[in-house]
Structures are given as C-alpha cells and as structure tokens.
Amino acid sequence: MNRRTGSSLIEVLTAVALTTVLAGLSTAAIHTIYRANQTIVAGSEQRQQISRLARHLRRDAQLAVDCQAAADQQSLTFTLPDGRNIQYEHTSRGVRRFVRLREKTIHRDAFVLPGSETQFALVTLAEQPASDSKSRMIAQVILQFAGDEKNPRRQRRIEAAVSARRPE
Numbered sequence: 001m002n003r004r005t006g007s008s009l010i011e012v013l014t015a016v017a018l019t020t021v022l023a024g025l026s027t028a029a030i031h032t033i034y035r036a037n038q039t040i041v042a043g044s045e046q047r048q049q050i051s052r053l054a055r056h057l058r059r060d061a062q063l064a065v066d067c068q069a070a071a072d073q074q075s076l077t078f079t080l081p082d083g084r085n086i087q088y089e090h091t092s093r094g095v096r097r098f099v100r101l102r103e104k105t106i107h108r109d110a111f112v113l114p115g116s117e118t119q120f121a122l123v124t125l126a127e128q129p130a131s132d133s134k135s136r137m138i139a140q141v142i143l144q145f146a147g148d149e150k151n152p153r154r155q156r157r158i159e160a161a162v163s164a165r166r167p168e
Contacts, residue, residue: 046113050143053095053111054158060086061139061160069122069139076120076139078162088141090118095141117144122162137162 061067064078064086075089084106087098094113099106121140141158 046145049094049111049113050156050158053097053113053141054160056097056109057088057139057141057158058160061162064162067122067137067139067162069120073119073121076122076141078139088120090120094118113143113145115146117146118142119144 060078060080063080065081066079068077068079070076075087077088078086080086083101085100087100089096089098091110093110094116095111095118097109097111099108119140119142121142123138123140125136125138139160139162143156143158145154145156
C-alpha cells in the first residue's frame with residue numbers, strides 16, 4: 001500500500017490563495033481603523049482648542065473695562081484695569097492671543113484650528129437703564145470650518161459677556 005504523506009499542488013495553491021485574501025482583508029480593516037482613529041484624535045484636539053479659546057475669552061471679557069472689535073472682524077481687543085491689552089486675531093492656522101502692556105508683548109497663545117475662518121464681533125445690548133454706569137456687551141467669536149464630501153461646513157460660536165465701564 002502506497003500512502004500519500006505530502007500535499008498536492010492544488011491544496012497548497014488553495015491555502016496560499018486563502019491566506020492572501022485574508023491578509024488583504026485584514027490590511028484594509030487595519031487601514032480603516034487607523035483613519036477612523038486619526039479623525040477622532042483630530043476632532044478631539046479641535047474641541048480642546050475651542051474649549052481653551054472659550055475659557056480665555058470669557059475670563060478676559062469678565063475682567064475687561066473696555067472692548068473693541070476691528071471693522072474687518074479679524075481682531076478683538078480687551079483693555080484690563082491694570083492697563084494690559086489682550087488682543088485676539090485671526091491667523092491662517094487659527095487664532096492668536098497677545099497680552100500687551102505698554103506696547104510690549106508679555107505673553108502670547110496660539111489656538112491651532114486648521115481650516116477655520118474666524119470672525120470677531122461686539123454686540124451692545126440695548127436694554128440698559130440710564131443710571132447704569134456699565135455698558136453691557138457680548139463679545140462673539142464665530143469659527144467656520146471648511147467641509148468636505150463627508151462632512152458639511154460647520155460653525156461654532158463662542159460668546160462672552162463684557163461689562164465695560166462707561167467713561168465718567
């Protein structure tokens with residue numbers, strides 16, 4: 001009796017073909033998972049930057065005695081009681097924050113928001129008693145993010161109440 005101990009060529013080719021198909025499918029799955037992870041991480045970083053920007057803007061607005069927005073809506077400046085000026089301005093990479101004292105920059109921050117367009121606005125609230133020594137304003141930062149074929153154009157709005165004192 002002659003028993004066969006090896007594999008035939010057909011069996012080997014079938015095993016190689018199945019291994020190739022499985023390797024191709026697993027590579028595609030790993031690539032999809034990697035891209036999803038990149039998207040999630042980028043979204044998380046963007047939310048952190050927006051949250052940090054909102055925190056700084058609200059704190060600066062609360063401390064401000066005056067606030068001015070540029071006519072071109074590209075910058076917003078707060079004046080603090082100690083004479084410091086805090087300026088927010090739009091850049092190609094996001095928003096920059098400068099803290100200046102007597103024209104000298106003493107601190108700067110960058111809020112990296114790629115693909116965003118930024119507008120700064122100042123809205124004065126109309127309902128104020130004449131005896132009130134404060135002008136109530138809302139500082140607004142409007143961030144618009146470019147969309148693509150999967151995600152439509154998005155907009156985020158940050159608002160901060162400013163209680164600037166009127167000159168006496």
